[in-house]
Amino acid sequence: NKQVIFKNFVEGFPKETDMYVKTSSVSLKAEEGSNAVVVKNLYLSCDPYMRTRMTFNPDPSELSSFVPGYPVQGFGVAKVVDSGHPEFKKGDLLWGITGWEEYSLIRNSEGLFKINHTDVPLSYYTGILGMPGMTAWAGFFEVCAPKKGEYVYVSAASGAVGQLVGQFAKLMGCYVVGSAGSKEKVELLKNKLGFDDAFNYKEKKDLVSALKRCFPEGIDIYFENVGGKMVDAGLLNMRDRARIAVCGMVSQYNLSKPEGVQNLMHILHKRIRMEGFVVFDFFNQYSKFLETVLPSIREGKVVYVEDIAEGLENAPAALVGLFSGQNVGKQVVVVARE
Numbered sequence: 033n034k035q036v037i038f039k040n041f042v043e044g045f046p047k048e049t050d051m052y053v054k055t056s057s058v059s060l061k062a063e064e065g066s067n068a069v070v071v072k073n074l075y076l077s078c079d080p081y082m083r084t085r086m087t088f089n090p091d092p093s094e095l096s097s098f099v100p101g102y103p104v105q106g107f108g109v110a111k112v113v114d115s116g117h118p119e120f121k122k123g124d125l126l127w128g129i130t131g132w133e134e135y136s137l138i139r140n141s142e143g144l145f146k147i148n149h150t151d152v153p154l155s156y157y158t159g160i161l162g163m164p165g166m167t168a169w170a171g172f173f174e175v176c177a178p179k180k181g182e183y184v185y186v187s188a189a190s191g192a193v194g195q196l197v198g199q200f201a202k203l204m205g206c207y208v209v210g211s212a213g214s215k216e217k218v219e220l221l222k223n224k225l226g227f228d229d230a231f232n233y234k235e236k237k238d239l240v241s242a243l244k245r246c247f248p249e250g251i252d253i254y255f256e257n258v259g260g261k262m263v264d265a266g267l268l269n270m271r272d273r274a275r276i277a278v279c280g281m282v283s284q285y286n287l288s289k290p291e292g293v294q295n296l297m298h299i300l301h302k303r304i305r306m307e308g309f310v311v312f313d314f315f316n317q318y319s320k321f322l323e324t325v326l327p328s329i330r331e332g333k334v335v336y337v338e339d340i341a342e343g344l345e346n347a348p349a350a351l352v353g354l355f356s357g358q359n360v361g362k363q364v365v366v367v368a369r370e
């Protein structure tokens with residue numbers, strides 16, 4: 033069983049060498065009545081939140097840290113090969129938290145979702161039909177409460193979550209602008225993902241004027257994935273009664289001291305609602321989410337861009353690459369295709 037092992041807690045930016053590949057010969061078995069399953073992992077998801085699990089965190093109420101010497105954990109798509117759980121049988125496909133290894137014994141099957149629709153790529157359950165898809169859907173429709181014609185700004189717009197927020201906003205009849213970190217990503221946003229406009233934030237010395245140019249009348253909805261300087265620039269460009277959904281702050285995850293936000297007073301003057309959210313609170317709505325998003329994929333109303341890395345050996349580089357914007361679209365690692 034080939035595994036990607038977490039070496040030790042990380043400070044600053046994570047490196048490929050914070051993980052290593054080894055082969056284990058322990059055989060995995062799901063005892064009857066144990067509610068455990070043994071799965072063959074097919075697709076693994078690389079997600080920015082995994083960085084927080086690389087830091088030692090003694091607080092059990094928060095996301096637990098990875099354990100040095102054990103496989104990295106994350107969302108993935110897998111096939112059941114042995115089951116002690118009444119609801120999962122051999123051959124079933126599922127998505128949920130699994131290990132970065134060829135085969136995993138999942139003792140806590142509470143957070144596993146069975147995959148019933150396989151007429152779309154299976155890897156989609158790491159992205160558009162999995163956790164990032166739920167994040168975009170719940171964050172945009174529930175937290176932002178969008179109305180037709182509103183002005184929407186999405187940061188980290190070409191990524192796993194951002195590309196969907198933009199497309200959902202277009203389906204709602206909003207005007208959408210995204211920012212991303214390369215020319216290629218900006219082209220993707222404008223030409224493939226249907227954004228009305230996009231800009232490369234790395235080329236802009238002055239983010240406040242960059243946003244002002246895109247939104248002369250101001251922003252109604254800001255879907256925040258990045259944090260730091262971008263929040264300050266966003267705040268100065270918000271309209272009255274605007275909403276900011278704080279989804280993530282990827283620019284801050286590797287800093288020992290987060291950058292301070294200067295313009296918080298705008299929240300008060302402009303009656304802005306700035307609300308953080310965590311996707312797990314919405315997982316009970318997964319079937320409702322599937323009912324709306326699956327048809328949109330089948331009808332071609334929503335497209336999804338994936339960045340596929342082949343093989344477990346390439347998983348550490350793929351994960352680390354998220355923090356320098358190496359990924360174009362949802363970063364997936366293929367362990368096996370069936």
Ligand code: NDP
Nearest residue numbers: 080191192193212213257279280281282283309310311357
């Ligand atoms: P992405 O697919 O967007 O990958 C991360 C991207 O972040 C990179 O491609 C890069 O794009 C950008 N980035 C990296 N470093 C920086 C930086 N210093 N400044 C600005 N941009 C940077 O990731 P996801 O779509 O999976 O996640 C997007 C956000 O959503 C993250 O903040 C994540 O933590 C959050 N999230 C929150 C959830 C919740 O429940 N609240 C659930 C899931 C995700 P670029 O080239 O454009 O810089």
